[in-house]
Structures are given as structure tokens and as C-alpha cells.
Amino acid sequence: MKAIRFTGLILFLFSLSLFLASFFMGSYTLTHEIFSTIVKPEHQEMLRNSYEFDRPYASGITFVNHLKKGIDEINVTARAEQRWGDIIYDDYVSTLTRASATGAVTENELLFFMLIYVVGTMGALMFILPQAKLAGPPGIRHNHIFHNALNNRGWLGMLSGTLLVVFYILLYFFPAYITNWIIIVNPVQKLLNPSASSGQWFLYGFLYTFAVIVMGFRMLVKYRHSRYQVFRTISVMFFQLAFAFVIPELLVRLNQPYFDFKNMWPLDYDFFDAWHINMLTQSGGLGIFMFAWGITLFVIGVPVFVYFFGKRWYCSWVCGCGGLAETAGDPFRQLSDKSTEAWQIERLLIHGVLVFGVIMTILVLYNFFGEDFYFAVNKWTVLAFPAIIGAGLFFFHRKKFPYMKGGKVRNVIVGIVGFFTLGAAFSEVSVFAKYMPVDGNNFNFSSGNIRTMYGFMIGSMFSGVIGTGFYPFMGNRVWCRFGCPLAAYLGLVQRFKSKFRITTNGGQCISCGNCSTYCEMGIDVRAYAQRGQNIIRSSCVGCGVCSAVCPRGVLNLENQNEYGRFNQPISLGNVNKII
Numbered sequence: 020m021k022a023i024r025f026t027g028l029i030l031f032l033f034s035l036s037l038f039l040a041s042f043f044m045g046s047y048t049l050t051h052e053i054f055s056t057i058v059k060p061e062h063q064e065m066l067r068n069s070y071e072f073d074r075p076y077a078s079g080i081t082f083v084n085h086l087k088k089g090i091d092e093i094n095v096t097a098r099a100e101q102r103w104g105d106i107i108y109d110d111y112v113s114t115l116t117r118a119s120a121t122g123a124v125t126e127n128e129l130l131f132f133m134l135i136y137v138v139g140t141m142g143a144l145m146f147i148l149p150q151a152k153l154a155g156p157p158g159i160r161h162n163h164i165f166h167n168a169l170n171n172r173g174w175l176g177m178l179s180g181t182l183l184v185v186f187y188i189l190l191y192f193f194p195a196y197i198t199n200w201i202i203i204v205n206p207v208q209k210l211l212n213p214s215a216s217s218g219q220w221f222l223y224g225f226l227y228t229f230a231v232i233v234m235g236f237r238m239l240v241k242y243r244h245s246r247y248q249v250f251r252t253i254s255v256m257f258f259q260l261a262f263a264f265v266i267p268e269l270l271v272r273l274n275q276p277y278f279d280f281k282n283m284w285p286l287d288y289d290f291f292d293a294w295h296i297n298m299l300t301q302s303g304g305l306g307i308f309m310f311a312w313g314i315t316l317f318v319i320g321v322p323v324f325v326y327f328f329g330k331r332w333y334c335s336w337v338c339g340c341g342g343l344a345e346t347a348g349d350p351f352r353q354l355s356d357k358s359t360e361a362w363q364i365e366r367l368l369i370h371g372v373l374v375f376g377v378i379m380t381i382l383v384l385y386n387f388f389g390e391d392f393y394f395a396v397n398k399w400t401v402l403a404f405p406a407i408i409g410a411g412l413f414f415f416h417r418k419k420f421p422y423m424k425g426g427k428v429r430n431v432i433v434g435i436v437g438f439f440t441l442g443a444a445f446s447e448v449s450v451f452a453k454y455m456p457v458d459g460n461n462f463n464f465s466s467g468n469i470r471t472m473y474g475f476m477i478g479s480m481f482s483g484v485i486g487t488g489f490y491p492f493m494g495n496r497v498w499c500r501f502g503c504p505l506a507a508y509l510g511l512v513q514r515f516k517s518k519f520r521i522t523t524n525g526g527q528c529i530s531c532g533n534c535s536t537y538c539e540m541g542i543d544v545r546a547y548a549q550r551g552q553n554i555i556r557s558s559c560v561g562c563g564v565c566s567a568v569c570p571r572g573v574l575n576l577e578n579q580n581e582y583g584r585f586n587q588p589i590s591l592g593n594v595n596k597i598i
């Protein structure tokens with residue numbers, strides 16, 4: 020068994036190394052033919068003199084930089100001269116790079132796919148499955164978890180987190196650099212939809228699903244003693260594979276709109292974008308059904324299901340973000356911050372994002388049905404707003420959030436002010452110009468610009484780069500805990516109108532702290548257990564791990580009558596503050 024595990028580890032490391040090495044493979048040659056086919060006629064004249072044709076580049080990075088430089092120079096000049104119509108927004112860099120790529124990966128995409136993903140899956144399963152025999156009888160073992168370099172912010176954790184952050188930044192903002200990785204998943208794209216070619220979002224969906232399925236097997240082995248955990252894990256694997264990955268691709272193959280039936284507003288923040296509403300409502304009966312389904316899900320589905328089952332029905336059984344957190348993120352669940360301070364920051368942030376999302380959606384709908392919302396403010400004046408809000412928060416928090424230390428508040432303020440300052444100061448730099456509504460000296464607040472900022476700050480940076488990239492630093496539910504507007508909505512219903520609670524048999528508690536340690540949402544479960552109080556927290560995703568790791572059977576997830584849900588704490592000792 021040990022030999023099988025060792026072989027599996029070698030195979031997996033081989034696949035991982037090949038995946039990373041493929042980033043640097045191949046050569047790139049831009050020809051006149053490729054250029055004329057891809058670049059729009061109105062841009063060809065502007066760009067033609069910026070590019071070298073028929074010159075082979077041995078490095079994808081140099082080639083992409085060359086393409087980017089040409090477009091950036093044109094855009095910087097156009098912005099400086101206020102020729103807004105001449106700015107190029109099309110993503111020519113990715114499409115030109117893809118078409119210009121030659122070499123081992125392009126010519127052997129299926130071989131690379133097999134060596135990376137098929138061999139990698141075999142290796143991972145050979146490493147994971149023997150644990151069912153080797154680890155002894157069913158039951159959770161967390162021995163030495165805080166001495167492990169991966170699980171406790173050691174060098175391996177730091178390395179993994181850094182790689183994840185870099186991957187997300189490349190995927191969201193610079194997909195041309197990962198052209199080879201996009202090409203390698205093309206055989207799967209062709210299998211699902213022969214007329215399509217893989218793109219950056221197909222790669223993302225594939226890797227996401229791959230991680231949930233492979234790490235889902237690890238969950239099944241680790242928690243095989245708990246029926247709740249087994250069913251829950253199978254559920255998230257199924258919803259990710261079928262609803263988030265396969266069905267949307269098949270819909271496109273059948274000339275229907277791309278649609279994930281389990282995703283909903285406000286997590287799906289482009290649901291009310293004009294292009295999305297038009298796409299659904301102009302796609303016949305099925306499109307209109309999808310539009311109605313999406314609205315019904317958050318208007319009726321959320322309150323009804325949360326009332327009967329708590330937010331767990333979505334966050335721990337259905338959602339893709341939750342699915343990834345519960346499977347790939349499981350090795351990091353003990354890293355969540357349990358302090359009261361973190362709880363207060365969590366409430367500020369997650370409800371702040373919900374309010375931002377609601378305002379953004381109202382403005383987008385206002386634009387859809389009528390006039391565009393618009394006003395312009397000098398970019399340096401705009402900086403005063405986060406500074407005033409920050410200062411207000413700094414003084415206000417002492418009264419309202421007494422456990423929050425000044426240092427953390429200061430860091431949040433510095434982050435917000437710094438973000439806007441960078442945006443204003445470097446408004447000419449393309450990466451900011453694309454996402455910050457800055458033209459010349461003005462911040463232009465329009466519905467579209469606010470939507471773009473939301474997409475950049477919340478949709479990309481928070482949910483992707485930080486939400487997943489920070490698993491090895493801050494635990495596996497960074498996004499679900501601090502940023503997801505849908506989790507905030509589900510949480511409000513769970514807190515005020517639901518049958519769900521975790522009951523605690525306080526007399527049995529030995530204060531070992533396992534439950535608090537492994538609560539991915541940073542809830543200090545032990546504090547409730549010690550005083551026999553029901554746990555009714557808006558953030559609780561009902562993962563059930565606190566109950567699974569409790570050696571005394573103290574905790575029970577229940578959907579009972581609402582009566583008596585908020586019971587009074589029973590002081591059993593060790594309690595010095597009641598929150």
C-alpha cells in the first residue's frame with residue numbers, strides 16, 4: 020500500500036511539473052495572414068506598424084509583451100489626446116497568441132492532456148485511496164496537522180498560496196501568458212462542443228471541476244465514518260460536474276444560452292447585465308425559463324430552503340465556491356481566524372459587499388430600463404471619500420465594535436485608500452485604465468463603470484485571487500466568510516427566520532477545542548458548547564465538521580421547530596464573556 024502511495028505521489032508530481040513546464044514551451048510567429056484574420060479592419064492600420072511579422076519568438080512571455088506593448092502605446096496616446104474612440108478594448112493579445120503558437124503543446128494537445136490530467140488523476144487517486152486501509156479504522160485523524168509545512172502556513176503553504184495567487188492573476192487579467200494551458204484542455208472542449216475552442220474560462224471551469232472531483236475523493240476517504248459528510252461531498256462533486264461544467268457546455272452545443280442552473284444573483288453578479296437579460300429573453304422559451312428560474316431561485320428558493328434547512332443547503336451542498344472550499348480547501352480549514360475581532364471584520368465586509376452589489380445592480384437595471392446614471396468627479400477629490408469613510412470607521416468602531424483593534428481598522432483603511440490612490444495616480448497604465456473609471460483627471464461614475472469596478476474588485480480580486488489564492492494563508496472559506504454577497508443574504512435569513520441550529524449538549528463538553536479549530540467559518544464553537552447554548556450564526560455553512568470532529572458527540576445539526584431556538588446560555592464554567 021505504501022509503495023502504491025509513493026508511486027502515486029511520483030506520478031502526480033510528474034504531471035504537476037509537466038503542467039508548469041508547459042507554460043514555457045513552444046514558439047510564436049505572427050504572420051500577416053493571422054493578423055488580417057483576427058484584427059478588425061479599423062484597428063489594422065493602427066497596429067500594423069507596431070508589430071514584427073514572420074519573426075519567431077522562442078518565449079511566449081516575450082511574444083505576449085511585444086503584442087501588449089503595441090496596443091498599450093496606442094491606448095496611452097489616445098487617452099492623452101482624449102481620442103476615446105481610438106482606444107482598443109478588444110483582447111487581440113490572447114487571440115493572436117493562440118493563433119501564432121506552434122510547437123510541442125500545439126501539435127500534441129491530446130498527449131499533453133493525457134500526461135497532465137489523466138496521469139495526474141491516477142497519481143492523486145493512488146495517493147489518496149490507500150489511506151482508507153493504511154490510516155486504520157474510519158475516523159478523522161488530524162495528527163501533526165500544525166507541524167505540517169502545507170497545513171500550517173509553512174514553506175509549502177506559502178509556495179502553494181503564491182502559485183494560486185499568480186495563477187488567478189494570470190487567468191483573470193493576463194490570459195495570453197497561459198495560452199499553452201488553455202490549449203491543453205482543448206480536447207475536452209472538443210468532446211463537449213466540437214465547434215468551440217477552449218478559452219480562459221473553459222480552462223478555469225475544467226480546473227475547478229478537476230480539483231473538486233479529485234479532492235472530493237480525498238474527502239470521501241477522510242470522512243467515510245460520517246454519512247452526512249459522504250452525501251454532502253458527493254452532492255458538491257455532482258453539482259460542480261453536472262450543473263456548473265457539463266450542462267452549460269452542452270447547452271451551448273445545442274445553440275442555447277450558457278447557463279448554470281444552480282448559480283444565482285447576487286453571487287452571479289452579471290445576471291442583470293443588459294447583455295445577459297437580452298441573451299436570455301431573446302433565446303426563445305428556454306431562455307425565458309432560465310431568466311424566470313434565476314429570479315425564482317433567489318426570491319423564493321433562498322427564503323424557503325433556508326427556512327427549512329439553513330444556508331447549508333446551498334453553501335455546503337450545491338455551491339461551486341463551497342464545493343471547492345470543502346474539497347480542495349479542506350486541508351486548510353484550521354487556518355480560519357477565530358477571534359471576535361475577525362468576526363466583526365467579517366460582518367462589516369460581507370454586508371458591505373452585499374450593499375455594494377445591490378446598489379450596483381439597481382444602477383445597472385436603471386440603465387437597462389431608462390437613462391444612464393452618470394456623474395464625474397475630479398479623481399483627487401474622489402480620494403477624500405474613502406479617507407472620510409475610513410476616518411469615520413476608525414472613530415465609530417470603538418463604540419460599535421469594541422473587540423476590533425485599531426491596527427486592523429487602519430490596515431483596512433490603508434488598503435481602500437491605497438487602492439484608489441493607485442488607480443488615480445496610475446490611471447494611464449492599462450491595467451488600471453481598464454478597470455478604474457478614470458478618463459484624464461476625472462472619475463466617471465456611470466452604471467457601466469460601477470459595474471466594471473464591482474467586477475474587478477469583488478468578482479475577480481476578492482472572490483478569485485484572494486478567495487481561493489489565500490486558502491493556505493487564511494483558511495478555505497475566505498470568500499464565503501468575508502465577501503460572498505449571496506452568503507450574506509442566506510445568512511440574514513438563517514439568523515432571523517430558520518429552523519436550523521446546532522444544538523450543544525454542554526454537560527458532555529471536555530473543552531478540547533476540536534470544533535473551534537476545524538470550523539472553517541471561524542466560529543468559536545467551543546464557547547457555545549461550554550455553556551450549552553445553541554449555535555445560531557449567520558455565517559455557519561452547516562458543513563458539520565465541528566460535529567464530526569467532536570470526540571464527545573456534543574454537537575448536533577438540527578432543523579427543528581423555531582420555538583426555543585434562541586436558548587439562554589447555561590454557565591458551566593470557563594466562561595468569562597458572553598458575546
Ligand code: SF4
Nearest residue numbers: 538559560562563565
Ligand atoms: S459551526 Fe460547525 S457546521 Fe457551522 S461552519 Fe463551523 S464547523 Fe461548519
Ligand code: SF4
Nearest residue numbers: 528529531532534569
Ligand atoms: S469538540 Fe466537542 S468536546 Fe471538544 S470543545 Fe468542541 S464540543 Fe467540546
